[in-house]
Amino acid sequence: MHSNSVFRSSLVSLWFRLVSLGIVGLVFAEGLVLAPGKVQGWTFYLTTWEVIFEVMVRVVCAALVGIILGTVFIAVALPFLRYFSASQDRVVQWTTNTGVVLVLFADSRFALTTLIKWSQHGSRFMTALLMLHFLAFVVALCIARARRELLASLDGFLGAKAARAMVVATLAAVIALEVTEFAFAHTGGGVKAAQISQRPKSNVLLISFDALSAEEMSMYGYKLPTTPNLDAFARNSTVFTNFYSVETFTTPSIATMLTGRYPSETRVFQLQGTVQGERTQTLPSLMHDAGYGTGAFLTNPFAHYLVSNPDNGFDILPEPAFQSGALQHLWDWTRPLHQNSGVGSRVAEYIDLESDWNGFRNLPGNLSMRFRPDASFEGARKVVDQLPDGFFLWVHVITPHHPYLPDPEDRGRFLSEAEGRKFAENSELQWVPHYNPDQQAQVDRRRLLYDEFLLSADRGKLSNTSVIVSADHGESFEGGIFRHESPYLTRPTIHIPLIIRTPGQQQARTVAFTADQTALAPTILDLAGQSKPGWMDGQSLAPWLSRESTDAGKGMAFAQFLEKNSIFKPLTHGTVGVIDGQYQFVLDLDTKKGTLRPLNESQIWNADRSAENPAKAQELLKAIYTRFPKLRHEAK
Numbered sequence: 001m002h003s004n005s006v007f008r009s010s011l012v013s014l015w016f017r018l019v020s021l022g023i024v025g026l027v028f029a030e031g032l033v034l035a036p037g038k039v040q041g042w043t044f045y046l047t048t049w050e051v052i053f054e055v056m057v058r059v060v061c062a063a064l065v066g067i068i069l070g071t072v073f074i075a076v077a078l079p080f081l082r083y084f085s086a087s088q089d090r091v092v093q094w095t096t097n098t099g100v101v102l103v104l105f106a107d108s109r110f111a112l113t114t115l116i117k118w119s120q121h122g123s124r125f126m127t128a129l130l131m132l133h134f135l136a137f138v139v140a141l142c143i144a145r146a147r148r149e150l151l152a153s154l155d156g157f158l159g160a161k162a163a164r165a166m167v168v169a170t171l172a173a174v175i176a177l178e179v180t181e182f183a184f185a186h187t188g189g190g191v192k193a194a195q196i197s198q199r200p201k202s203n204v205l206l207i208s209f210d211a212l213s214a215e216e217m218s219m220y221g222y223k224l225p226t227t228p229n230l231d232a233f234a235r236n237s238t239v240f241t242n243f244y245s246v247e248t249f250t251t252p253s254i255a256t257m258l259t260g261r262y263p264s265e266t267r268v269f270q271l272q273g274t275v276q277g278e279r280t281q282t283l284p285s286l287m288h289d290a291g292y293g294t295g296a297f298l299t300n301p302f303a304h305y306l307v308s309n310p311d312n313g314f315d316i317l318p319e320p321a322f323q324s325g326a327l328q329h330l331w332d333w334t335r336p337l338h339q340n341s342g343v344g345s346r347v348a349e350y351i352d353l354e355s356d357w358n359g360f361r362n363l364p365g366n367l368s369m370r371f372r373p374d375a376s377f378e379g380a381r382k383v384v385d386q387l388p389d390g391f392f393l394w395v396h397v398i399t400p401h402h403p404y405l406p407d408p409e410d411r412g413r414f415l416s417e418a419e420g421r422k423f424a425e426n427s428e429l430q431w432v433p434h435y436n437p438d439q440q441a442q443v444d445r446r447r448l449l450y451d452e453f454l455l456s457a458d459r460g461k462l463s464n465t466s467v468i469v470s471a472d473h474g475e476s477f478e479g480g481i482f483r484h485e486s487p488y489l490t491r492p493t494i495h496i497p498l499i500i501r502t503p504g505q506q507q508a509r510t511v512a513f514t515a516d517q518t519a520l521a522p523t524i525l526d527l528a529g530q531s532k533p534g535w536m537d538g539q540s541l542a543p544w545l546s547r548e549s550t551d552a553g554k555g556m557a558f559a560q561f562l563e564k565n566s567i568f569k570p571l572t573h574g575t576v577g578v579i580d581g582q583y584q585f586v587l588d589l590d591t592k593k594g595t596l597r598p599l600n601e602s603q604i605w606n607a608d609r610s611a612e613n614p615a616k617a618q619e620l621l622k623a624i625y626t627r628f629p630k631l632r633h634e635a636k
């Protein structure tokens with residue numbers, strides 16, 4: 001009896017020590033991860049309370065993992081504790097000492113690598129310093145006095161009282177976080193059930209492809225047959241040849257598609273964020289109110305998590321399994337800690353978990369970007385199956401977004417298969433703002449791979465309903481700009497397709513009228529017989545669907561790149577551009593200087609003809625300030 005209770009107390013004492021070590025070690029490491037700019041980055045698009053919430057989520061998760069690890073180690077130590085029953089104290093002490101040494105070594109090493117990364121020294125310097133660190137540790141362990149100090153350095157955390165406090169605090173924090181999320185998830189207004197007795201007779205299907213540049217599509221005149229199916233679809237559709245995205249990357253563009261407002265109004269500037277503003281209505285909530293069954297399947301995590309806030313207006317919005325297997329299970333199991341409450345940043349939590357998990361497994365970080373096009377359409381089909389007739393469905397297909405991974409049947413079509421496979425995603429051509437002319441040949445080869453991937457995207461089957469095909473932004477392989485997310489707003493990064501087929505349309509139409517993405521939501525409402533609310537910036541393009549356009553020079557498209565701004569402050573960084581059908585003018589908000597590019601040079605990031613045509617430059621600058629009067633005011 002007596003020896004049993006001694007055993008139990010040794011076990012409990014060791015468990016507390018190991019758990020404390022786990023918590024201390026991991027929370028310290030998490031602190032290092034949060035410190036280099038991450039918290040500061042959050043302040044750009046999260047309120048102070050949300051930043052605190054996000055820090056809490058990560059610290060609490062680190063502590064939870066510490067508890068789990070401590071428990072795993074106690075299971076390992078258990079047989080030893082039983083076997084050496086005569087000297088249990090020594091086993092406890094020896095195990096604790098090993099744990100202390102491991103935690104101190106791992107944390108100091110991690111701190112060192114983090115510091116070296118901040119100082120941006122070379123890899124040789126890093127290797128030398130890490131070896132020095134290892135040696136210093138071994139030496140410290142060999143010198144009795146240093147060893148004693150080392151082993152005693154974490155004693156403050158290892159007492160039964162401190163250990164118990166840490167475990168209790170972690171569990172209390174978990175409960176507090178869950179209660180917060182739960183409370184917020186249920187205070188949102190929610191979408192009221194539509195009070196419409198009769199469902200609309202027609203359906204509206206919006207298909208947007210991620211990073212699909214109109215410049216690469218055969219139907220827009222590209223030299224390779226990249227979009228045979230869309231070409232066929234366009235034969236009885238209306239094709240808008242001068243349609244532009246409002247941003248050069250996903251999240252702000254998706255927010256505009258959702259609201260018909262410019263990024264400067266939605267205040268979505270970064271890759272993560274939520275639509276701001278006094279009203280919570282969106283295109284799907286308006287369609288819902290008009291009696292439509294609404295659903296979406298969005299296979300880009302940034303798009304999905306932006307749209308899936310509690311008041312999004314979609315009846316059915318399943319969360320795609322962005323990365324099947326263990327990561328998805330982990331995400332599902334820890335769901336109570338990242339509910340869909342609209343507090344904090346769910347996509348930041350997903351991306352962090354994904355990068356931690358994939359970093360740990362040595363997998364590429366962007367596996368979620370590999371959702372296959374057929375899987376996107378299949379997911380959308382399942383959503384449609386659950387919707388009544390008279391539906392509005394939005395499918396966002398991550399294809400042909402980088403990394404370019406064509407289906408097997410498309411490989412080798414434009415580029416030798418061997419070369420296509422050789423393009424590891426971490427090539428020398430990273431997300432560079434612009435590349436040198438001598439790299440053009442490399443970029444051209446990648447362009448062919450993108451073109452093959454585009455073929456794969458093109459294969460999705462379109463159902464026989466009223467269909468709109470577009471993209472969130474473009475992709476560039478010219479003029480010194482590779483891929484998208486570019487502040488220069490060059491044409492290939494924003495020139496996107498817009499193809500609309502109304503029910504029963506038999507003939508092809510071409511509309512050269514210049515418009516941008518803010519027109520999408522008003523057009524869809526117009527097709528649904530609904531009037532556009534006053535707060536939408538764009539105008540419906542539906543009138544163009546019934547008459548042939550000759551107004552090539554008419555219309556204007558605006559684009560913005562505002563990533564460097566906090567959403568809580570006036571806009572002082574980034575670029576705002578306008579295209580009028582002949583020229584593009586891009587205003588740099590930092591320098592207040594603008595560049596004027598004729599449309600046939602607007603793919604070149606540093607082209608500028610404003611000295612040759614100052615009147616045009618002035619006219620377009622005025623157009624920008626007229627469209628965004630707040631900008632002139634805020635820029636001061």
Ligand SMILES: [Zn+2]
Pocket residue numbers: 210211249250251401472473
């Ligand atoms: Zn995108």
